[in-house]
Structure formats: C-alpha cells, structure tokens
Amino acid sequence: xxxxxxxxxxxxxxxxxxxxxxxxxxxxxxxxxxxxxxxxxxxxxxxxxxxxxxxxxxxxxxxxxxxxxxxxxxxxxxxxxxxxxxxxxxxxxxxxxxxxxxxxxxxx
Amino acid sequence: xxxxxxxxxxxxxxxxxxxxxxxxxxxxxxxxxxxxxxxxxxxxxxxxxxxxxxxxxxxxxxxxxxxxxxxxxxxxxxxxxxxxxxxxxxxxxxxxxxxxxxxxxxxxxxxxxxx
Numbered sequence: 173x174x175x176x177x178x179x180x181x182x183x184x185x186x187x188x189x190x191x192x193x194x195x196x197x198x199x200x201x202x203x204x205x206x207x208x209x210x211x212x213x214x215x216x217x218x219x220x221x222x223x224x225x226x227x228x229x230x231x232x233x234x235x236x237x238x239x240x241x242x243x244x245x246x247x248x249x250x251x252x253x254x255x256x257x258x259x260x261x262x263x264x265x266x267x268x269x270x271x272x273x274x275x276x277x278x279x280x
Numbered sequence: 281x282x283x284x285x286x287x288x289x290x291x292x293x294x295x296x297x298x299x300x301x302x303x304x305x306x307x308x309x310x311x312x313x314x315x316x317x318x319x320x321x322x323x324x325x326x327x328x329x330x331x332x333x334x335x336x337x338x339x340x341x342x343x344x345x346x347x348x349x350x351x352x353x354x355x356x357x358x359x360x361x362x363x364x365x366x367x368x369x370x371x372x373x374x375x376x377x378x379x380x381x382x383x384x385x386x387x388x389x390x391x392x393x394x395x
Contacts, residue, residue, distance in 0.1 A: 176322070206383075206384065208386070213368065213388045213389045214284075214370070214386045214387055214388045214389060215323070215370070215386045216386075217383060217384070217385055217386075220383055260322055260323075262322075262323075264384075266336050267313065267325040267328055267336050267338065268313070268315070268323070268325060268372070268384060269325070270315075270322030270323050270324070271322050272320070272321055272322050273322050
C-alpha cells in the first residue's frame, strides 16, 4: 500500500527561525514528489522534484529529493508569520499520495 | 488566466441525498482529478480523468462517480450521502496524464457538510 509520512506533524517557531520539514514515501511507480502550502482551502503549489540531489529554490524556500532514501525535505529560512500554514507533501505514482501535512505556526 | 474553478464553494446536504460538484480546469489542461480532504488529513485520491476517459480510481465506494465533458470540465457525483462524506472536495488540473513533468494545480475546493 502506498504511503507518505510527514514529520513533524506540527511545529511552532519564532519569526526568523529556520525550519526543516520531512517527507518519506513508499509509492508504487514513483514519478515525482510535490510540495504544497495550504492556508485555508486550495493547496498552493510550491515545488515538484523528479531528480535526486538537485535542490529547487524559491525565495526563502528550498527543497531536495533523495530517491535512495525515499525522502524529501522542505526548508524555510528566516520564517515570517505569513509562512504559517499546513505544508503537504505528495508522492506521485498513479495518482498523488499525500501525507497528513505539517502544521507550521510562526509566532512574532 | 483563470485558475481551477470549482462550484459550489459550500453546501449542506442531508443524509441520503445526492450531490454534484463541478470543476473547470485551467485553460489548455486536459486532465482533471478529484480528491477528498477530511479535516486534519491530507487529500485522498478519488478519480482522475484525461481526455474524457477515466484513468484512475481511488479506494472509494460506488456511490462516488465522475465524468469529464468535451470542454474538459468535470463533475463529481456522490449518491446516498453519509455523515462521513463531509469533507473538502478538491479538484486538480494538469496539462497531461502519465508524465512526471506535469505540475498539478488545485482549485479552492467545495466544502460539503452532511447533516
């Protein structure tokens, strides 16, 4: 059975801190790993990773995939209160298989 | 350009009733998928359609059905509603199907409450 596990499930940090969110997967016919940010409704696309070891960056966010370890991390540096959200990891096999998400709260 | 649009945004139904949720993908996208997200959980895959054909189905009962129209919009139908069907229903759009390179974008979702 396909499985995606995210850790930690929740996290509280102060503005300016750096956070690392983890995602591990066991998915049949794995094709890619996607990260989304969900604030209220629609998950907003952050990154799609297909190749191992190549870091993708967007501003203060970055992510990398390790196909050998079947895992990915999402880093957020210099966190801001606007980063507070649920971060979802999804491994694409025949469909997107999501983890439960990491709830991040950034306090002023 | 419009993103993925879904309707209605919120609805309340009674147990045993039927519901139809609608989705219009991003212009030029031919693949639509449906996901159910229960509070506190990640989205769960229900269906995927590409070029009006069903390409995948998740572990949901036959009460759930869907279809895709010639303009690539889609409907999700749920019959004989149960309390446990209360959830956020998300529609996702992508350009193609079966390729690792297609980014998948989500709509705002339809909140269904069954009472």
